[in-house]
Amino acid sequence: MSTKKVTKIGVLTSGGDSPGMNAAIRAVVRTGLYNGLEVFGIVRGYSGMIDDDIIPMNGRSVANIIQRGGTILKTARSQEFMTAEGRAIAYENLQKHGINGLVVIGGDGSFRGAQKFSSEFNIPCIGIPGTIDRDMAGTDSTIGFDTAVNTAVEAIDKIRDTMDAHDRLFIVEVMGRDAGYIALHSGIATGAENILIPETKTDIEELITSLTEKEKRKKLVNLIVVAEGGEFGDANGLAAIVKKRIPTADVRVCILGHIQRGGSPTCHDRLVASHMGYYAVESLLNGRFNVMIGVINNKITYTPLDKAVKERQRIGQEWMRIVKILAS
Ligand code: F6P
Secondary structure, eight states: OOOOOOOEEEEEEOSSOOTTHHHHHHHHHHHHHHTTOEEEEETTHHHHHHTTOEEEEOGGGGTTOTTOOSOTTOOOOOSGGGSHHHHHHHHHHHHHHTOOEEEEEEOHHHHHHHHHHHHHHOOOEEEEEBOTTOOBTTOSOOBTHHHHHHHHHHHHHHHHHHHHHHTOEEEEEESOSSOOHHHHHHHHHTTOSEEEOTTSOOOHHHHHHHHHHHHHTTOOOEEEEEETTOTTOSHHHHHHHHHHHOTTOOEEEEEOGGGGGOSOOOHHHHHHHHHHHHHHHHHHHTTOOSEEEEEETTEEEEEEHHHHHHOBOOOOHHHHHHHHHHHO
C-alpha cells in the first residue's frame, strides 16, 4: 500500500484487442469520474503515450460502447516503448498532462511494459487482463476469452455439419500462438477427436495410428482442433503430414483466424470487464499499486505485476486425458 495520491489517470489498451475491452474502458472512465478523478484516454497503447496522443475523457465519451468489440482507444504493439528512450518520452508526456496513475488493459507483453515503466518512473500502474488467449496466471477469466471461444464453437459446429455430410477429416486452426486455451475449450465443447496445443507434446505416431485405425473401421468423420502455435506448425502443416501418411484420407483445413478477435462481447466478458475496470480504479484510489486485477472463484484478486508476467496459466494433463476418453 502507498500513501501517494492519484488524481489524474490514463487508460490504454495494448497488444491484441479482445472483445470486452470497451466495457473495461467504460468502467475505468466512469468509476474514475465518479470518484472525482480526471481521466485521459491514451490512443494506440504505449505508442500513443510516446506520440502524446492523449485525450480527456468524460462520461459521454464511453456511451454506447459496452456492446462493441474492438477498442475505441485503438491498440498497438509498440517497439519504441521497449527502449529506455521511448519510455522516457512517454513519461514526459504523462507529466505534461499531470497523469499520475495508469490503467493498462492488455496481455502479458503489455504488463511487462507497465511493470518496467512503473519501476523506472515510480508511476502507479494497474493491469486489467484483456486477451483472448486466457494465458495469464492470477485470474480465472481474461476479457475476451469467452467471446472468442464461443465464436470458435459456433464456427466449428457449422464445420461439423458439412464434415459429417461428406465423411471428412477436418483440421480446424484456432488462435493461440503460445496458448492452447481456445483450442482446448472449443475442442471439448464441439466433441473434437483430437486437440493439439502448444503446452503439451503431441505424439504424432499415436495420432496417425489412431486415424489409420479409424479409416479401417470406416469412422471417417474426424475433427482435429489445433492451436496456431501447435508443435507441428499450423493446420496446414499438420494436414500435409496426415495426407502424406494416410493418402486415402479426405482432409480439409479451416483457419478461423481473426474472426475470433472481433464481435460483440458475451455477457460474461462484459461483466468481467466492468468488474475489473471498477476495481482497477478502486485499487489506485486505495494505494494498492502495480498489481493485476483478477477474478478467482468469483472474488477479485490482486497479483503483483511482476508475478503476473512471470507466471503462466498451466493446462492440466487431466484435461487431455478426458479429451481422449470422450472421443473414443
Ligand atoms: O494474443 C492474442 C492473439 O490473437 C494470439 O492468439 C495470436 O497468436 C496473435 O494475437 C495474433 O496477433 P496479430 O493480430 O498481431 O497477428
